[in-house]
Amino acid sequence: MSTLPRHDHLRADAQRNLDLILAAAAEIFAEQGGEASVAAVAERAGVGTATIFRRFPTKDDLLATIIERRFQRLAEDTRRAAAIAEPGEALRQVMLISIASYVEDRLIAETIGTPLFHRTGLHELWAEVTSYKERALHHAQADGQVRPDVTLADFSLLLAAIGFVGQRLDTDAPDAWRRCLDIVLDGLRPEVARPLFGAPVALRHLAALHDSDEAHR
Amino acid sequence: MSTLPRHDHLRADAQRNLDLILAAAAEIFAEQGGEASVAAVAERAGVGTATIFRRFPTKDDLLATIIERRFQRLAEDTRRAAAIAEPGEALRQVMLISIASYVEDRLIAETIGTPLFHRTGLHELWAEVTSYKERALHHAQADGQVRPDVTLADFSLLLAAIGFVGQRLDTDAPDAWRRCLDIVLDGLRPEVARPLFGAPVALRHLAALHDSDEAHR
Amino acid sequence: MSTLPRHDHLRADAQRNLDLILAAAAEIFAEQGGEASVAAVAERAGVGTATIFRRFPTKDDLLATIIERRFQRLAEDTRRAAAIAEPGEALRQVMLISIASYVEDRLIAETIGTPLFHRTGLHELWAEVTSYKERALHHAQADGQVRPDVTLADFSLLLAAIGFVGQRLDTDAPDAWRRCLDIVLDGLRPEVARPLFGAPVALRHLAALHDSDEAHR
Amino acid sequence: MSTLPRHDHLRADAQRNLDLILAAAAEIFAEQGGEASVAAVAERAGVGTATIFRRFPTKDDLLATIIERRFQRLAEDTRRAAAIAEPGEALRQVMLISIASYVEDRLIAETIGTPLFHRTGLHELWAEVTSYKERALHHAQADGQVRPDVTLADFSLLLAAIGFVGQRLDTDAPDAWRRCLDIVLDGLRPEVARPLFGAPVALRHLAALHDSDEAHR
DNA sequence: GATGAATGAGAATTCATTCAT
DNA sequence: GATGAATGAATTCTCATTCAT
Numbered sequence: 001m002s003t004l005p006r007h008d009h010l011r012a013d014a015q016r017n018l019d020l021i022l023a024a025a026a027e028i029f030a031e032q033g034g035e036a037s038v039a040a041v042a043e044r045a046g047v048g049t050a051t052i053f054r055r056f057p058t059k060d061d062l063l064a065t066i067i068e069r070r071f072q073r074l075a076e077d078t079r080r081a082a083a084i085a086e087p088g089e090a091l092r093q094v095m096l097i098s099i100a101s102y103v104e105d106r107l108i109a110e111t112i113g114t115p116l117f118h119r120t121g122l123h124e125l126w127a128e129v130t131s132y133k134e135r136a137l138h139h140a141q142a143d144g145q146v147r148p149d150v151t152l153a154d155f156s157l158l159l160a161a162i163g164f165v166g167q168r169l170d171t172d173a174p175d176a177w178r179r180c181l182d183i184v185l186d187g188l189r190p191e192v193a194r195p196l197f198g199a200p201v202a203l204r205h206l207a208a209l210h211d212s213d214e215a216h217r
Numbered sequence: 218m219s220t221l222p223r224h225d226h227l228r229a230d231a232q233r234n235l236d237l238i239l240a241a242a243a244e245i246f247a248e249q250g251g252e253a254s255v256a257a258v259a260e261r262a263g264v265g266t267a268t269i270f271r272r273f274p275t276k277d278d279l280l281a282t283i284i285e286r287r288f289q290r291l292a293e294d295t296r297r298a299a300a301i302a303e304p305g306e307a308l309r310q311v312m313l314i315s316i317a318s319y320v321e322d323r324l325i326a327e328t329i330g331t332p333l334f335h336r337t338g339l340h341e342l343w344a345e346v347t348s349y350k351e352r353a354l355h356h357a358q359a360d361g362q363v364r365p366d367v368t369l370a371d372f373s374l375l376l377a378a379i380g381f382v383g384q385r386l387d388t389d390a391p392d393a394w395r396r397c398l399d400i401v402l403d404g405l406r407p408e409v410a411r412p413l414f415g416a417p418v419a420l421r422h423l424a425a426l427h428d429s430d431e432a433h434r
Numbered sequence: 435m436s437t438l439p440r441h442d443h444l445r446a447d448a449q450r451n452l453d454l455i456l457a458a459a460a461e462i463f464a465e466q467g468g469e470a471s472v473a474a475v476a477e478r479a480g481v482g483t484a485t486i487f488r489r490f491p492t493k494d495d496l497l498a499t500i501i502e503r504r505f506q507r508l509a510e511d512t513r514r515a516a517a518i519a520e521p522g523e524a525l526r527q528v529m530l531i532s533i534a535s536y537v538e539d540r541l542i543a544e545t546i547g548t549p550l551f552h553r554t555g556l557h558e559l560w561a562e563v564t565s566y567k568e569r570a571l572h573h574a575q576a577d578g579q580v581r582p583d584v585t586l587a588d589f590s591l592l593l594a595a596i597g598f599v600g601q602r603l604d605t606d607a608p609d610a611w612r613r614c615l616d617i618v619l620d621g622l623r624p625e626v627a628r629p630l631f632g633a634p635v636a637l638r639h640l641a642a643l644h645d646s647d648e649a650h651r
Numbered sequence: 652m653s654t655l656p657r658h659d660h661l662r663a664d665a666q667r668n669l670d671l672i673l674a675a676a677a678e679i680f681a682e683q684g685g686e687a688s689v690a691a692v693a694e695r696a697g698v699g700t701a702t703i704f705r706r707f708p709t710k711d712d713l714l715a716t717i718i719e720r721r722f723q724r725l726a727e728d729t730r731r732a733a734a735i736a737e738p739g740e741a742l743r744q745v746m747l748i749s750i751a752s753y754v755e756d757r758l759i760a761e762t763i764g765t766p767l768f769h770r771t772g773l774h775e776l777w778a779e780v781t782s783y784k785e786r787a788l789h790h791a792q793a794d795g796q797v798r799p800d801v802t803l804a805d806f807s808l809l810l811a812a813i814g815f816v817g818q819r820l821d822t823d824a825p826d827a828w829r830r831c832l833d834i835v836l837d838g839l840r841p842e843v844a845r846p847l848f849g850a851p852v853a854l855r856h857l858a859a860l861h862d863s864d865e866a867h868r
Numbered sequence: 869g870a871t872g873a874a875t876g877a878g879a880a881t882t883c884a885t886t887c888a889t
Numbered sequence: 890g891a892t893g894a895a896t897g898a899a900t901t902c903t904c905a906t907t908c909a910t
Contacts, residue, residue, distance in 0.1 A: 187404025621838025631829035
């Protein structure tokens with residue numbers, strides 16, 4: 001499942017360089033998105049570009065690795081949130097974590113659904129994340145805190161929606177999205193439910209949700 | 218107000234080519250966003266790149282023209298929707314039109330707030346659009362159909378949010394966002410209103426909403 | 435000798451256009467030099483570029499024609515000055531006219547000696563101009579007003595030298611070159627003559643004097 | 652003061668390439684002036700254009716570096732010449748060096764006074780050169796070898812004038828300008844001085860002397 | 869005959885990727 | 890193993906020249 005290079009005995013300095021690269025890449029891509037240049041990553045890591053390409057034959061390989069690590073953290077965080085006993089609180093935490101992942105990291109929003117996303121094992125991690133969301137949603141619905149006609153797809157879409165605008169406003173109005181979230185939360189309550197448009201959307205379509213902003217080379 | 222080149226009597230073939238260019242550019246930029254190459258536009262239009270640069274001295278000029286035309290249509294559509302007598306219906310139509318503009322055109326979401334946006338007359342057209350949104354929102358609030366604590370900024374953010382995910386899903390699940398809209402509409406109803414997070418956001422921050430994904434030209 | 439297109443019966447409007455083109459080209463090239471674009475000439479003339487290329491198959495042909503006409507005027511002016519009876523005054527006038535031709539027209543200084551210069555009949559006109567200079571110089575020498583060791587080549591070089599700096603300073607210090615001229619005039623007087631460096635230079639080398647500033651396409 | 656990239660330990664091959672680039676650029680720009688293409692420099696250096704852009708982010712950076720090195724040499728040479736004890740000989744040497752700098756390098760004549768000139772430290776170096784010229788001129792005047800009505804501006808102009816024609820004739824009649832210089836030197840002698848035209852020119856106008864032939868970058 | 873339009877070649881620059889030390 | 894260096898492909902833009910109306 002992992003694309004991380006695992007030369008089992010990486011020399012100590014090599015391992016240190018790899019760590020530097022991963023840290024730098026995570027920062028740069030989170031800040032600037034996937035169009036950031038490899039040179040920028042190299043500079044922040046304090047290594048040469050060739051060192052990066054030794055570990056990651058392709059820029060996309062580097063991107064995939066970064067994303068994968070991010071997803072692992074996201075999966076773990078989401079799992080923990082979904083395990084909260086009180087269904088409403090679990091739901092709320094899951095939502096906050098999901099939205100925050102978009103807000104804090106441009107790469108996440110850009111990558112899911114791209115060729116990159118499908119070429120690596122990312123969608124399996126994504127499926128895992130989704131399963132935790134599902135659990136939280138269903139518990140809340142079973143508990144009567146969320147209207148039953150809302151599907152997992154609807155739920156995920158709403159999170160992405162709020163995450164996207166949150167990301168765009170992160171520097172100028174960092175908390176603006178929280179008011180949107182509150183409105184959406186009110187809209188999820190069963191007391192007000194009016195019938196929803198059309199038929200439920202298949203979850204598999206949601207991969208496209210995160211198509212990169214540009215054609216992927 | 219228009220940046221469109223208006224050599225009042227453009228030769229028939231030239232006018233045809235200009236139309237081809239505008240159509241191709243609108244399509245390409247709508248699909249791929251503003252980073253699409255001029256060459257891509259030229260190819261789809263069936264002309265050489267130099268032909269485009271004859272009409273539009275700069276790529277930004279082309280982008281500005283495309284955007285401006287799109288905004289004019291948007292402003293007109295929104296005006297008409299906001300003029301509908303029944304406040305709830307007016308609001309619904311305004312929302313649909315606004316979201317659709319994001320869904321159908323990547324360039325719109327990318328451009329607002331960028332230097333391009335400020336260099337041309339775009340922000341005036343945008344202010345016009347915003348004023349129609351405001352009218353629709355306030356009428357609906359005065360009529361008791363929308364909770365009073367929702368501001369124009371909240372409202373605009375929600376539209377952008379739904380628009381963003383709608384755009385991403387446009388090819389794979391074209392109507393998926395409509396269910397999100399319904400949920401949000403329910404969240405806007407006064408009878409469910411729970412207090413919103415923090416203080417209202419100033420509208421001017423929303424410019425950043427649409428900041429381009431790359432370093433601003 | 436002339437490269438001017440001589441369709442013997444040019445329609446009245448065509449002749450008018452040709453005149454407009456010649457006038458505009460003379461202005462533009464005098465101001466901006468030979469790198470000025472054909473489009474710039476067309477615009478100032480109020481005609482289309484194709485109209486220019488109908489008369490002048492090549493930009494170089496246009497340049498040659500402009501230069502030729504300028505040289506004709508220069509030849510006539512120099513002839514008249516050289517005909518002045520008093521040798522010192524004749525010399526002075528010839529010098530002023532020669533220098534002024536450089537100062538007022540960037541094209542002149544740029545063109546002589548280039549492939550362009552040799553491809554057309556320009557060097558014959560130039561020879562004519564030179565012959566008038568020669569007459570003025572020799573008269574002044576015969577009259578004892580100019581040292582006898584100064585050759586026609588030396589004399590021409592000095593004029594070009596002062597002309598070049600005059601041109602560069604034309605806008606910022608329009609008369610600065612006149613002080614240089616006075617110093618040179620003093621240097622030409624016989625009473626101060628000390629022996630000159632090396633052997634006299636062959637006149638034919640002076641064509642190179644005016645090599646264009648850029649490689650000629 | 653230097654714009655030369657000084658990665659203190661440039662790898663041997665890189666240093667060799669950098670030297671090749673600098674040498675090629677100095678040659679090409681000296682021969683063809685600043686409009687020469689980077690590709691032409693790259694070809695002569697035997698490297699790709701991108702290699703040049705790695706060291707010099709901008710063509711102007713390359714130009715500035717080349718010019719600066721040339722100016723440093725010029726300043727040193729002029730300083731040395733101005734330090735010669737015998738005032739007449741010092742003056743003569745200063746003049747020869749100044750003129751030779753124009754003759755050998757088109758870039759020098761083109762650059763002074765342009766934005767490039769002001770953006771880099773060039774004008775300070777130029778001011779230094781000018782101060783040496785001034786010293787040589789004033790010594791010669793104090794010693795009675797040069798007429799007192801000649802200003803530093805006049806002097807500089809004469810050098811530029813001879814330098815310009817010398818440059819044009821460099822290949823065809825390499826020493827022709829020396830005879831001009833001798834005539835000018837005679838014109839500078841006090842014994843023959845007749846009053847000069849108009850008022851002295853301010854030195855600052857002379858910047859324009861060297862304005863590039865094309866629209867300033 | 870005249871014109872605006874179209875184009876192809878070239879220029880500066882950037883960047884992922886490969887190579888030599 | 891690591892690195893800085895080299896490069897080729899792509900991008901925006903310009904301009905002399907040819908073409909279609």
